[in-house]
Amino acid sequence: MxxxxxxxxxxxxxxxxxxxxxxxxxxxxxxxxxxxxxxxxxxxxxxxxxxxxxxxxxxxxxxxxxxxxxxxxxxxxxxxxxxxxxxxxxxxxxxxxxxxxxxxxxxxxxxxxxxxxxxxxxxxxxxxxxxxxxxxxxxxxxxxxxxxxxxxxxxxxxxxxLVESIPRPSPGGGDIALLPGSRPDEVERLMEPMLGCVELLRRAGDRREAVVAVSRTVPGALYSKASALGCRLVEGTSAALSSARAALVCSGTATLEASLHGVPFVLMYRTSPLNYGIARLLVRGVDRICLASIASGRTVAPELIQGDATAEKAFDAVLPLLGDTRERRDALEAAGAVRDALGPPxxxxxxxxxxxxxxxxxxxx
Incomplete structure (x- = not known):
């Protein structure tokens, strides 16, 4: 056959x-x-x-x-x-x-x-x-x-x-993971505000390491600013999430991966005004874009879309997830609901x- x-x-x-x-x-x-x-x-x-x-x-x-x-x-x-x-x-x-x-x-x-x-x-x-x-x-x-x-x-x-490839939450660590996407357009639009958030964390006295998930399908030059800022580059989302305490994540499957790893995250999404305008005309009956939230039927992460996907708003949203807070505990509970919604191995x-x-x-x- x-x-x-x-x-x-x-x-x-x-x-x-x-x-x-x-x-x-x-x-x-x-x-x-x-x-x-x-x-x-x-x-x-x-x-x-x-x-x-x-x-x-x-x-x-x-x-x-x-x-x-x-x-x-x-x-x-x-x-x-x-x-x-x-x-x-x-x-x-x-x-x-x-x-x-x-x-x-x-x-x-x-x-x-x-x-x-x-x-x-x-x-x-x-x-x-x-x-x-x-x-x-x-x-x-x-x-x-x-x-x-x-x-x-x-x-x-x-x-x-993914349930099989990520059978249990990661032990985690103290890093902040940056998952800007697997396509050049995504990385080009999201890298700047994500790195800006890292800079704001450092100015606030948070010196934790930033780890960037690199995709094989994205030109290396698009990660040059991350290297210049001292971020650690690793291949693949799991490698970045395995040592993370919290993450900034592009929309899509990466939101499921973050949930399965047990890493609270903030979703960030930017596309061209034309793409966004057409999508708003075509998409019906969906009030959120986070796939983890849609799959589980509950809000798993804050969503920063288009003009809201800024360094300042990312900083405000991710900071509570890095500490021992109610926001972090709620996010971890929601991550468990995502795993249940994805079925057995x-x-x-x-x-x-x-x-x-x-x-x-x-x-x-």
Whole structure:
């Protein structure tokens, strides 16, 4: 059996790699090719294109890179037609993968979507559109499976694999962790206010070490100011969080990681005015952007968005989390609720079993 796999972001690359390993363990002889990164390649996927070729975020960045993206998309579709995979496995990255789902289903390829796009924020109209082109959706959060099922999609809740990779809170330490994101745009916009917060802490007499989580997909030059300020640079969010007492965190999966590590944090988010304006028009029924808060159904962290994501406001929000305060105790309690909401260990294995079961029903396996 041969699967085309598509993951266009670092987080999706990791999740796809885990899933491919679990599929290989349950179906010896299975093969993979497609769009991904170093983790997928290490798990045995034959890369047709590297995710760095698709590394854009936000509406304005996509518009600037549209010609290049469409050219790569055409190349991947041509390879699918040449190699004729038994099924198409799409992982997150909705901008590209939803188009791929529509294209693949119209040509008779079974389509599985692993890690559902966050349609509960964007509105049901996109989920209804996806339902016409996807045979199975596997979700990270329980409420997502219910959302898709109500719209007629075959959906299975598998849980979140982070629970397995972070099985217990870290012992912690005294550092402040800075997690500015995994994309160049994010780091460029958030590094300055995060470092400004560190400077304000130092002026207030707090000399704790600042640890910056570095992403392999971000040019090193974007971390130069952090180095000049004497921050310690480490690769990956877990390395930064393992010695942290509190953190400043970009939106997204990093908020779940901070919660699982038991590190109270402040969420910071900045994007271009155009991206933010379009998002505000499209997003419906969501009053917060912190994924940890959405998953657990409670407020896990303060949110500093756009103009509020300043050094001064970050300082005011993070300072209570560094001491022995009620704010810190409440944050630690909320972190425990996040872990409960993500399900038991073994998410990738459950997803692999659900996918193979569905393909067997469709006479693919």
């Amino acid at each position: 041969l699967l085309f796999v598509s993951a266009g972001e670092p987080s999706g690359d990791l999740r796809a790699a885990e899933l491919c390993r679990e599929l290989s363990a349950r179906s010896p002889g299975i093969g993979f090719f497609g769009l991904g990164g170093d983790d997928m390649e290490a798990s045995g996927v034959d890369l047709s294109a590297h995710l760095e070729e698709f590394s854009v975020m936000g509406f304005s960045s996509v518009l600037k890179s549209l010609g290049r993206i469409l050219s790569l998309e055409k190349r991947l579709r041509r390879e699918c037609l040449e190699r004729r995979p038994d099924a198409v496995l799409l992982v997150d990255y909705p901008g590209f993968n939803l188009r791929m789902a529509r294209w693949a289903s119209r040509r008779g390829f079974p389509v599985v979507y692993h890690i559902s796009p966050q349609f509960w924020a964007w509105g049901g109209w996109r989920a209804r559109g996806m339902a016409r082109h996807v045979d199975l959706v596997t979700t990270l959060f329980e409420f997502e499976a219910g959302f898709h099922a109500a719209l007629g999609v075959d959906a299975v809740w598998c849980g979140h694999p 073994g998410a990738a294995g459950r997803a692999a079993e659900a996918i193979l079961r569905k393909l067997q029903e469709m006479n693919v396996v």
